[in-house]
Amino acid sequence: MREIITDVAIVGAGSAGLSAAYQAASAGADVLVIDENARPGGQLFKQIHKFFGSKEHQAGTRGFVIGEQLLDKVEKSGAKVLLDSLVYGLLPDKSMGVISKGQNYSVKAKKIIIASGAKENYMAFPGSTLPGVMGAGAAQTMINVNRVLPGERILMVGSGNVGLIVSYQLMQAGAEVVGIVEGAPKIGGYGVHAGKIRRAGVPIYVGHTVERVFGKEEVEGAQIVAVDDKWNKIPGTEKTFDVDTVCLAVGLNPMTELVWMAGCQFDFIPSFGGHVPLHDENMETTVEGVYVAGDVTGVEEASSAMEEGNMAGVAAAEALGYLEHEEAERRKQEIRGRLNTLRSGMFGAGRRSAKEKQLEDMKSYLAAHKRTAAEQKEEVFFA
Amino acid sequence: MREGVAYTGIPSAEELAACPGVPSAERMAKGRVAVIECVQEIPCNPCENACHFGAIEIGEQITNLPVLHEEKCTGCGLCVANCPGLAITVIDKTYSDTEAVIEFPFEYLPLPAVGDTVDAVSRGGEVLCKGTVTSVRKIKAYAGTAVVGIAVPKEYADDVRSMKRLKRG
Ligand SMILES: Cc1cc2nc3c(=O)[nH]c(=O)nc-3n(C[C@H](O)[C@H](O)[C@H](O)COP(=O)(O)OP(=O)(O)OC[C@H]3O[C@@H](n4cnc5c(N)ncnc54)[C@H](O)[C@@H]3O)c2cc1C
Ligand code: SF4
Ligand code: SF4
Numbered sequence: 001m002r003e004i005i006t007d008v009a010i011v012g013a014g015s016a017g018l019s020a021a022y023q024a025a026s027a028g029a030d031v032l033v034i035d036e037n038a039r040p041g042g043q044l045f046k047q048i049h050k051f052f053g054s055k056e057h058q059a060g061t062r063g064f065v066i067g068e069q070l071l072d073k074v075e076k077s078g079a080k081v082l083l084d085s086l087v088y089g090l091l092p093d094k095s096m097g098v099i100s101k102g103q104n105y106s107v108k109a110k111k112i113i114i115a116s117g118a119k120e121n122y123m124a125f126p127g128s129t130l131p132g133v134m135g136a137g138a139a140q141t142m143i144n145v146n147r148v149l150p151g152e153r154i155l156m157v158g159s160g161n162v163g164l165i166v167s168y169q170l171m172q173a174g175a176e177v178v179g180i181v182e183g184a185p186k187i188g189g190y191g192v193h194a195g196k197i198r199r200a201g202v203p204i205y206v207g208h209t210v211e212r213v214f215g216k217e218e219v220e221g222a223q224i225v226a227v228d229d230k231w232n233k234i235p236g237t238e239k240t241f242d243v244d245t246v247c248l249a250v251g252l253n254p255m256t257e258l259v260w261m262a263g264c265q266f267d268f269i270p271s272f273g274g275h276v277p278l279h280d281e282n283m284e285t286t287v288e289g290v291y292v293a294g295d296v297t298g299v300e301e302a303s304s305a306m307e308e309g310n311m312a313g314v315a316a317a318e319a320l321g322y323l324e325h326e327e328a329e330r331r332k333q334e335i336r337g338r339l340n341t342l343r344s345g346m347f348g349a350g351r352r353s354a355k356e357k358q359l360e361d362m363k364s365y366l367a368a369h370k371r372t373a374a375e376q377k378e379e380v381f382f383a
Numbered sequence: 384m385r386e387g388v389a390y391t392g393i394p395s396a397e398e399l400a401a402c403p404g405v406p407s408a409e410r411m412a413k414g415r416v417a418v419i420e421c422v423q424e425i426p427c428n429p430c431e432n433a434c435h436f437g438a439i440e441i442g443e444q445i446t447n448l449p450v451l452h453e454e455k456c457t458g459c460g461l462c463v464a465n466c467p468g469l470a471i472t473v474i475d476k477t478y479s480d481t482e483a484v485i486e487f488p489f490e491y492l493p494l495p496a497v498g499d500t501v502d503a504v505s506r507g508g509e510v511l512c513k514g515t516v517t518s519v520r521k522i523k524a525y526a527g528t529a530v531v532g533i534a535v536p537k538e539y540a541d542d543v544r545s546m547k548r549l550k551r552g
Binding site: 049050051052059060061062065171172174185186187190191192193194195196197198199200201202204206303341342344345346347348 | 385388389390391392393394420421422423424425426427428429432433444445446465466467468469470490491492504505506507508509526527528544545547548551
């Protein structure tokens with residue numbers, strides 16, 4: 001097995017991983033980013049819509065353009081990006097198993113930043129295994145990356161920003177969206193995104209769920225039903241749609257497998273998508289030298305993923321001695337300010353309090369246990 | 384069904400009346416002006432940066448609602464294409480004795496051509512009346528968003544907000 005040795009190894013070349021790479025490499029660290037895809041950028045390259053956020057977060061710029069700008073910065077910073085490469089294991093001594101183009105590698109790093117993103121939730125109902133039922137993210141990849149239409153007539157399940165945005169993009173790609181179904185009494189995403197859908201004549205059925213999807217070999221139709229506030233179905237309120245595709249946009253959950261493997265401690269925060277790693281203000285987990293950033297720390301959005309990546313990159317560079325304490329502090333202060341602005345308002349305040357809980361739980365954990373230094377782990381391993 | 388943007392995706396009459404981005408009836412009567420129907424506190428501010436005349440203010444806290452300083456607005460329309468929420472239109476109620484012009488962002492292909500007759504739709508996508516296309520602008524600063532203007536009978540000016548998508552050829 002070939003061995004690669006680097007200062008900082010980063011799992012995932014999405015918003016968070018690339019931002020971390022840029023920060024650490026431009027401070028002088030030797031950085032390697034590893035991603036399983038053929039192209040870097042993670043979720044960003046699927047996002048053809050103009051982003052929200054503030055001017056500093058390039059709001060009003062389309063997602064893929066933000067991705068191109070970030071990549072350009074990363075290339076100039078000297079960080080290396082290894083594509084088509086899967087990280088399949090991570091040990092507490094910070095060595096990783098990587099399979100790259102059929103070759104096995106062991107990557108040893110002084111600091112590891114896990115920025116593996118999130119995956120889509122699934123939902124089971126009669127007919128949910130029929131071809132034509134798919135994740136909204138999958139449909140988005142089909143239209144915006146591979147340029148194929150998943151279907152002609154689509155029912156979207158879930159009215160969060162993902163469900164709303166993907167519905168809009170499916171219509172832009174030429175499909176018809178017959179409706180959006182939402183179990184909660186309110187629309188989950190931003191009103192302005194919902195407004196685009198409504199102007200296009202698409203109804204949003206709040207307080208409804210999918211009863212069943214039917215078809216012989218593939219989806220031929222779907223039935224929805226109203227639910228009361230305890231999610232009990234209300235008989236007699238069924239509606240049937242003639243559709244060939246049902247998209248599920250029912251939330252995301254953090255991709256934490258590697259973080260578990262590294263031996264990090266977790267918190268349970270439902271609004272962040274379930275189990276999320278404990279981390280401190282520097283994005284460092286309970287295992288010294290293992291950092292996390294982006295959706296893997298709790299599902300938020302691209303702007304906050306970039307800022308968490310910036311934070312982890314600066315902190316890792318500082319810990320390796322590439323940044324003076326004062327300079328690092330100054331940068332962290334700026335990043336913290338921007339993160340606070342992002343986590344505010346009627347949609348962001350919940351994320352801010354969730355993040356505060358995660359940081360508080362980390363403090364209590366550290367007070368009770370010392371952070372597990374990799375060396376201590378090794379002693380245990382070889383004792 | 385309950386009213387309001389959080390339930391229907393359409394701002395209610397009360398929400399619009401309270402919205403600081405919607406100009407007064409007096410200002411509307413004077414001609415071209417931006418109508419910003421953005422009623423939820425979301426982290427977003429490109430409209431403020433887009434306006435060269437200082438007519439839109441959000442401030443430090445980016446979740447504040449955009450406030451339109453209606454006396455400063457020239458109706459230039461730059462904010463229309465720069466709003467990722469597609470929440471801004473420019474309305475000219477002085478276009479003619481009988482018609483008003485609504486300029487709205489439009490991100491579907493094919494685009495209409497000037498002079499075409501199209502179906503003018505409400506905030507809920509309902510066809511209200513016919514409209515005549517007066518302008519179709521697609522410039523670099525709009526980054527892929529087209530801004531389409533349509534003339535509609537004056538009585539529909541407060542309700543028409545877009546047009547029906549055209550069939551693909
Ligand atoms: C439909 C949709 C619309 C969105 N719209 C917006 C928006 O308007 N504004 C906004 O701010 N955000 C938006 N987002 C959210 C935003 O895309 C994500 O929050 C952001 O991309 C998260 O960045 P990340 O770097 O944490 O993860 P990702 O971008 O998911 O990147 C993680 C990368 O890690 C790779 N990876 C994971 N595990 C491994 C492994 N073991 N080995 C190798 N590689 C691995 C993955 O393949 C992926 O490329 C949207 C998301 C969706 C789905
Ligand atoms: S129309 Fe022009 S002047 Fe008026 S708010 Fe928009 S950008 Fe500013
Ligand atoms: S750019 Fe559009 S969505 Fe964003 S704050 Fe301004 S009006 Fe609202």
